[in-house]
Amino acid sequence: MAKIGSVMTPAGRKALLLGSGELGKEVALELQRYGVEVVACDRYPNAPAMQVAHRSHVFNMLDPDELRRVIEAEKPDHIIPEVEAIATPVLVELEKEGYNVTPTARAAWLTMNREGIRRLAAEELGVTTSPYRFASTREEFDRAVKEIGIPCVVKPVMSSSGHGQSTIKSEADIDHAWAVSQEGGRAGAGRVIVEGFVKFDYEITLLTVRSLSGTTFCEPVGHIQEDGDYRYSWQPQPMSPVALEKAREIARKVTDALGGYGIFGVELFIKGDEVIFSEVSPRPHDTGMVTMISQDLSEFGLHARALLGLPVPEIRFFGPSASRAVVVEGDTDTIEMDCLEKVLEEPGVQMRIFGKPEINGHRRMAVILATADSLEEARAKADRAYAKLKVNVLPRSK
Ligand code: AMP
Numbered sequence: 001m002a003k004i005g006s007v008m009t010p011a012g013r014k015a016l017l018l019g020s021g022e023l024g025k026e027v028a029l030e031l032q033r034y035g036v037e038v039v040a041c042d043r044y045p046n047a048p049a050m051q052v053a054h055r056s057h058v059f060n061m062l063d064p065d066e067l068r069r070v071i072e073a074e075k076p077d078h079i080i081p082e083v084e085a086i087a088t089p090v091l092v093e094l095e096k097e098g099y100n101v102t103p104t105a106r107a108a109w110l111t112m113n114r115e116g117i118r119r120l121a122a123e124e125l126g127v128t129t130s131p132y133r134f135a136s137t138r139e140e141f142d143r144a145v146k147e148i149g150i151p152c153v154v155k156p157v158m159s160s161s162g163h164g165q166s167t168i169k170s171e172a173d174i175d176h177a178w179a180v181s182q183e184g185g186r187a188g189a190g191r192v193i194v195e196g197f198v199k200f201d202y203e204i205t206l207l208t209v210r211s212l213s214g215t216t217f218c219e220p221v222g223h224i225q226e227d228g229d230y231r232y233s234w235q236p237q238p239m240s241p242v243a244l245e246k247a248r249e250i251a252r253k254v255t256d257a258l259g260g261y262g263i264f265g266v267e268l269f270i271k272g273d274e275v276i277f278s279e280v281s282p283r284p285h286d287t288g289m290v291t292m293i294s295q296d297l298s299e300f301g302l303h304a305r306a307l308l309g310l311p312v313p314e315i316r317f318f319g320p321s322a323s324r325a326v327v328v329e330g331d332t333d334t335i336e337m338d339c340l341e342k343v344l345e346e347p348g349v350q351m352r353i354f355g356k357p358e359i360n361g362h363r364r365m366a367v368i369l370a371t372a373d374s375l376e377e378a379r380a381k382a383d384r385a386y387a388k389l390k391v392n393v394l395p396r397s398k
Contacts, residue, residue: 019082103260162228
C-alpha cells in the first residue's frame with residue numbers, strides 16, 4: 001500500500017529536487033501538500049524552489065562528484081531532475097544502487113542530450129521527426145547543412161531555451177549559425193544537430209502522465225516561441241481528430257520507451273494531419289504553466305502525484321485558458337512588478353511571480369494566466385493583462 005509517514009521522521013518521504021527554478025518551485029509546493037520533505041538544489045542561492053523548500057544545497061549539478069556527495073548525504077526517497085544540466089550518468093549509477101529517479105535515470109540521461117532522444121525516437125521507435133544530422137567539427141557541420149538543405153535549424157546538442165540555436169535561411173547565415181552554436185551550448189558541448197526546417201501549421205506540447213493508473217493525456221497546449229523560448233501558451237489547442245490521435249500515439253510510444261512515473265512534455269509540430277516529433281522533457285514543461293489555471297491538478301500536481309506512486313484516474317479540464325511569459329531584460333537584482341491592481345482587475349486572471357534573485361541578460365520572471373469562455377477570449381485577456389503590467393528595472397541594490 002502507498003503510504004507517506006510523518007514529515008522529517010524516518011517514516012516520512014524525502015524528495016531531492018535537482019533544479020530550483022519556477023517549475024521546481026511549483027513541484028516543491030505540490031510535494032509539500034502531501035507532507036513530503038523537500039530539499040532543493042541549484043547552482044545559485046535563493047533560487048525559486050529553495051525559497052519554499054525545507055532545505056537547500058548550492059553546487060554545480062554537472063559535477064559528478066558533487067552530485068553523488070549531496071545525494072549520498074541526503075539519501076532521498078525520490079530524486080527529481082528539474083533541469084537538463086545534470087551529471088546524469090551519476091543518476092544512472094545511483095539508480096542501480098537502489099535510488100529512485102523520476103521518471104527514470106535513463107530518461108534524464110537520454111533527454112539531457114538532443115542526440116540521445118532523437119536517435120531513440122527516430123531510429124529505434126520509428127517516430128516521424130524532421131530530417132537531421134549531427135556534427136562535431138566545422139567540416140562535418142558544412143557537410144550536414146549541405147545534406148539537410150536550406151532552410152535548416154542548428155542547435156547545440158546540449159542546450160535549452162534557445163541558447164545557441166539559429167535558423168539558416170540562406171548561405172549567408174551558415175558562418176553565423178556555427179559561431180552561435182559554439183557559444184550557446186553547455187559545458188562539454190560543441191556538437192550540434194542540424195535539422196530540416198519544418199513549416200508547421202502550429203506546435204504543441206502534449207503533457208502526458210505516466211502513473212499507477214496508466215497513461216493519461218492533458219488537453220494539447222499550443223504555444224508560440226520567440227528566439228527558441230516560449231512566450232505564449234494556451235489550452236486546448238484545436239486539432240483535427242486524426243492529428244490528435246497521432247499525437248497521442250507518438251506521446252505514448254516515446255514515454256513508454258522512457259518509462260517510470262511522472263509527467264512528460266512531448267513537443268510536436270503539426271502540419272495538416274501530419275504530426276512530427278521534436279523532443280520531450282521527462283518533467284513539467286514551461287508551456288504547461290497554463291495548467292495552473294486550466295486544470296484541477298496542474299502539471300506540477302500531476303507530476304508530484306504520479307512520482308509518489310499515487311493514482312491519476314482523471315485530469316479535470318476547466319476550460320479555455322492562456323499563459324503569457326513575462327521576460328525581463330537587464331542586469332540587476334532589483335525589479336518591480338508594477339501596476340498589479342490593473343493587471344489583476346479582470347475576473348479570471350492570475351499571476352505568479354517567480355522570485356528569481358537577479359537578471360543578467362533576459363530572464364523569465366513571472367507568468368500571467370487567464371481563463372475565459374473561449375480560447376480567443378482567454379488569449380486576449382492574458383494579452384490585456386500583460387499590456388497593463390509595468391516592469392521597473394532598477395539599479396542593483398548591492
Ligand atoms: P527546441 O529547443 O528544440 O524545443 O526548439 C525551440 C523552438 O524552435 C521550437 O519550439 C520551434 O518553434 C522551433 N524549432 C525547433 N526546431 C525546428 C525545426 N526543425 N523546424 C522549425 N522550427 C523549429
